Amino acid sequence: MSQNSWALLAAVCTLGLLGAVFAAVLEGRGRIPDPSRPPSRLKRRWQRAQSELPAEWRRRYRWLVAAAAAAAIVVWAVSGWPVNGLLAAGAVLGLPYLLQPGGAATARIERLEALAQWLRHLAGVHTAGVSLNQTIEASAKAAAAPVAPQVRALAGRLRARQDPVAAYGQFADDFGDGVVDHIVLLLQSHATLRGEGLSGALEAMADSIGRQARDARDIEADRAKVRASARWVSLFIVFVVAVCLLNHSYSAPYDSAFGQILLVVLGAAFWWALSWLRRIARSQPEPRLLGPEAAASYQKGAGR
DSSP: OOHHHHHHHHHHHHHHHHHHHHHHHHHHHOOOOOTTSOOOHHHHHHHHHHHTSOHHHHHTHHHHHHHHHHHHHHHHHHHSOHHHHHHHHHHHHHHHHHHOTTHHHHHHHHHHHHHHHHHHHHHHHHHTTOOHHHHHHHHTTTOOTTTHHHHHHHHHHHHTTOOHHHHHHHHHHHHTOHHHHHHHHHHHHHHHHOOSOHHHHHHHHHHHHHHHHHHHHHHHHHHHHHHHHHHHHHHHHHHHHHHHHHSHHHHGGGSSHHHHHHHHHHHHHHHHHHHHHHHHHSOOOOOOSSHHHHHHHHHHHHTO
C-alpha cells in the first residue's frame, strides 16, 4: 500500500473508532424512546431487515457488524484497495441472509402464530370485564417474542394516554402487513363505537390467522428444497470470489482504478441477483388497508 492509502485507512479507522465510542456512550446512558412517536422510515427498514433473521442472529447482529468492519479493514490493508474491503464487509453482513434464505417467510409465519396467540389472550382477558386498553397493557408482558416489541410499544402509547385510534394505527404501521390492518380496524371500531361482541370477534380472527399460518407452513415446506439449492450455489460463488481476490495472480486485472470500478459493478450485479431471487421466493404480506401505502395503492388503482 502507498503512503496515501495508509493515511486514508487510518482516517477511516479513526472515524469508525469515534463512532463506536459515541454509540457506546449513548448505550451506556440509556435511551428512552417516546412511545407516541412513530419510528422513522430508515428505522422501520432496519427493523424489517433484522426481522428476517432468526432470533439468534438478531441477538448477535452487533457482533456481526463489528466483524464486517474488521474484515473490511484487514482486506483493505492486505489488498491495498478499499473496494476489496467494502466487498468483504458486504459478504460478512450478507452471510446470515445466505444461510437463511427463507428467513423472511419463517419470520412472518411465526409472527402470524404469535398474533393468533395474542388475540386469544385478549379475548380471554376482555371477557372478564376488563377494558380493551387495560387488556392490551396487561398482555404486553405475556406477548410472544415475534410480536412483543410492537405490543409493548402499543401498550406504552396507551399508557401515555395517546388517542387509541391513532395508537392502533401506529401499531399497524409497525407491522406493515394487511393482516394486522384487519385487527387494527376491529380495535379502532371498538374504541369508537364501544360495541359488544369484541371477544367473539377476536376469537374468530385468531382462528383465521392461525389457519393462514398453517397454510403458509405447508407452502414453505415445498419451497425449502429450492431455497437450499440457491443457498449452496450462492455460497460456492462467494467462496470462489474470495479465493480469487486473495490470490494476486487472479486479482491482478482488478489492481487499477478501472478494475476497482468494474469490481463494484460486478458486486452490485451479484447483490441485485440475490435480492431478486429472494423477492421471487418471498411470501409477500397482504396488501395494506391503512396508512400511506394503502392510499397510494388506491390512487394507483383509480388512475387505471
